[in-house]
Amino acid sequence: MPLEGSIKIDPKSDRSYNQGMRRKGLSLLQALGARTTLLSIGLLAIAVIACFMASELIQTLYPDRPIVPDLLFDLLPNIPFLAYLTDPIMAAAIVLIIYYACNQGRRHMGFYFFTIGIMYVLRAPLMILTPLGRPTGNLDSYGIFEIFGLKQHGMFPSGHVALAAIFYFMIDGKRQPGFKWAMAMLCIAEIITLILSRGHYSIDIVGGVMQAFVVITVMSRYKERFNTEEVHAGQRGAS
Numbered sequence: 155m156p157l158e159g160s161i162k163i164d165p166k167s168d169r170s171y172n173q174g175m176r177r178k179g180l181s182l183l184q185a186l187g188a189r190t191t192l193l194s195i196g197l198l199a200i201a202v203i204a205c206f207m208a209s210e211l212i213q214t215l216y217p218d219r220p221i222v223p224d225l226l227f228d229l230l231p232n233i234p235f236l237a238y239l240t241d242p243i244m245a246a247a248i249v250l251i252i253y254y255a256c257n258q259g260r261r262h263m264g265f266y267f268f269t270i271g272i273m274y275v276l277r278a279p280l281m282i283l284t285p286l287g288r289p290t291g292n293l294d295s296y297g298i299f300e301i302f303g304l305k306q307h308g309m310f311p312s313g314h315v316a317l318a319a320i321f322y323f324m325i326d327g328k329r330q331p332g333f334k335w336a337m338a339m340l341c342i343a344e345i346i347t348l349i350l351s352r353g354h355y356s357i358d359i360v361g362g363v364m365q366a367f368v369v370i371t372v373m374s375r376y377k378e379r380f381n382t383e384e385v386h387a388g389q390r391g392a393s
Contacts, residue, residue, distance in 0.1 A: 182256055188382040190264035198267050201274035205313065208278040212285045212307040219287035219307075226349055226356040227289070234290075237297040237351035240344060244314055247340040251321040254333050258326070265380035266324060269373045273320055273365060274313070280365070281308030289352040296353055311361030312354040318344045319366035 185191060212219070255266050286309045288294055295305055306313075318341040327334035348354045354362075 182260060185256075185260045185263040185382050188264060190380050190382065191267060194264040194267035194271060194380075198271035198274065201271045201278070204278040205274055205281070205308065208281050209305075209307045212282060213292070213305070215282075216285045217292070219285050219292055221287040221289060221291075222355070224289070224355045224357075227352065230350060232352055233350045234352070236347040237353055239297075240314060240347045240351065240353055241298045243340055243344050243347065244318065247318050247321050247337060247344070250333065250337060250340065251324065254325060254330065258330055258333070259324075261382050262377055262380050263382060265373070265377050268380065269324070269369060270317070270320060272373060273316060273369045276365065276369070277308075277311060277313060277316065280311060280361075284310065286310065286355065289355065297351075309355060310358045311365045312348065312358040313362070314344055314348060315341075315354070315359050315362030316366045317362075319363045320370055323366060323370040 251266070255263055259266065285307070288296070288307070288309065290296065292307065293305065295303055299306070318337070322334070322337045322341050325334045325337055345359055348359065349356060
């Protein structure tokens, strides 16, 4: 029998997910309104709230958290104004992954929300384990959050980096190399601006990438369980 790797695939059959979905009638509204998607969005909302609660708990339990030395802080310059670029970079990454999910990964819409939700659910207790002081000061707002007076007290792992990294891992680079490359650039830009503006310790950056990698590795095994296309195909067949 021929080996699996020897099977030749017709390039014409490797079309975008979006074309296939249009052909089979899976609209964006159906993808967003699917039960798995709605439940996944609910999990993500709960996870975000949990992270904010964990952040406030850190300040309550450990108000005098120590600011510790960091090798990269000693080696690299401190450029505070870059703090105002971290959130716009993150916003660009979010827009890119939303566009990708709506057009190229529509049939697995719930998978994206659920995976991010799981990552943030895990981040909440991780932040509390070893609470360190914010490099710029425990009571400092960071970047554009100064406008709202919002303070983030959890350092490890970096939520910004974890989110950008998991976006990168989610994109199918074989089908969409342009998306993959663009997200990689945004992820690198996020890491550089966070380090140079002292938004996170270097260990927070490493922790964010590692958390994203572990979560996407585990969750990818269950991706087809979120296949909304199969659910709607079954419904059409039953009718």
